[in-house]
Amino acid sequence: MQIKELLEQKPEGQQVTIKGWVRTKRGQATIAFININDGSTINNIQAVAEEGKIDQEILKKVTTGACVAIKGALVASAGSGQAVEVIADSIEIYGTADETFPMQPKKHSMEFLREKAHLRFRTNTFGAIFRIRHALAFAVHKYYNDNGFFYLHTPIITASDAEGAGEMFRVSTFEPNKAPKNEAGEVDFSQDFFGRETSLTVSGQLEGELGAMALSKIYTFGPTFRAENSNTTRHLAEFWMIEPEVAFYELEDNMNLAEDFVKYVINYALENCVDDLNFLEKRLLEEEKSKPQNERSELSLLEKLRFVVENSFERLTYTEAIDILLKSKANQKKQFQFPVKWGIDLQSEHERYLVEKHFKKPVILTNYPKEIKAFYMKQDEDGKTVRAMDVLFPGIGEIIGGSQREDDYEKLVTRVKEVGIDPENIWWYLDTRKFGSAPHAGFGLGFERLVLFVTGMGNIRDVIPFPRTPKNAEF
Ligand code: 4AD
């Protein structure tokens, strides 16, 4: 039985076995209290080792970090803090851990834990984060399955740059210095593994659209890769993205789906991750105490999550948002680092002003200037904007980016050429607009940004088991 189950048993002196890692041991020679965790829950189970029953030599090896199996009787606990405990009859040591084990029971900085990412799973904080991450991933699949979507596996290796940002990691079997060259002296990719230039995908959207043009409602959920040199608390070079794509959806349907979907998964965590969220909420309150009064957040973690689930997101156009920013006190006092004017790509400071200061709730911005958005977005009648939508969250900024797609063949080809893509390279994508084209829309949710929001953590490196960021791929 896992510890999570054991803790829920009625204590009647029945024989049980606990297997797990020692978190702490305290007590004297006559009696020792051992706290064991196996990761099934944030809660430890306490084992009591009484003198005479357990060999002192074995008990010496029961140290923080060691892995043990303890057999004994499950009884009601005499101490406070736990309902049940195990009176040990025998202890088997699977693996010892000496005092150099880095996860000793004291406060560690997040930076320290990142350097020990292979062992940080054994802390309360990371246990909680990765159980919540799992629950959110499960909720994503449940939501789409329950709503008639099909999970489509789009490729990780691709020959097209879906976002057109040129931030791709190359996939090649060439030896770096021995790549064959053509007559013009350029690398000859026709001799490479796939017979062409290939990279890791930045998005499954283009292939997702092909699926939606037949299955109507699909979603992808896979790793995506971006070689952008952004060393921020919101960017990873390898992150997971959920991308639904729906035939016959227009922009408004897309917004409704995005809002309903994120509320569902956050609510799922609220209902299914109670112990872990309570732990993270307390942790955050402690952290807040060290901040100056004016920087502390008004809502606790759980209040913030409930607030998002219970209130409707504010919807407005990019043009309306620019007006609000222009009229803002922050702008008049020249507090924005990046000047505001129509046409700019909104910076994080602008997004956070709108979400955290002005509306104080999640915001969906739509109809951005076409110049700052990807080629595939449906053009508005005014010729200036496209049917884009970004969902902005407090403390995070952009959590979702999406749009209605251009379904007119001629308009799409013209735009593709304008942005410098050779239509030949994405002939298969353009074909969907030639044969039975349909209005359709979709979006991408950055999974780690969602986990960041739900756990209340401050750095995206702490919500993915093995973060990939510039100059960092150790574990
Ligand atoms: O806005 P983006 O670039 O949109 C797309 O990739 C579209 N193809 C999605 C679609 O319409 N199907 O990325 C979508 C989301 C962002 O809103 C953000 O949450 C996340 O992906 N994201 C990142 N998360 C972590 N690290 C990065 N470097 C990220 N870049 C984007």
Ligand code: MG
């Ligand atoms: Mg975006």
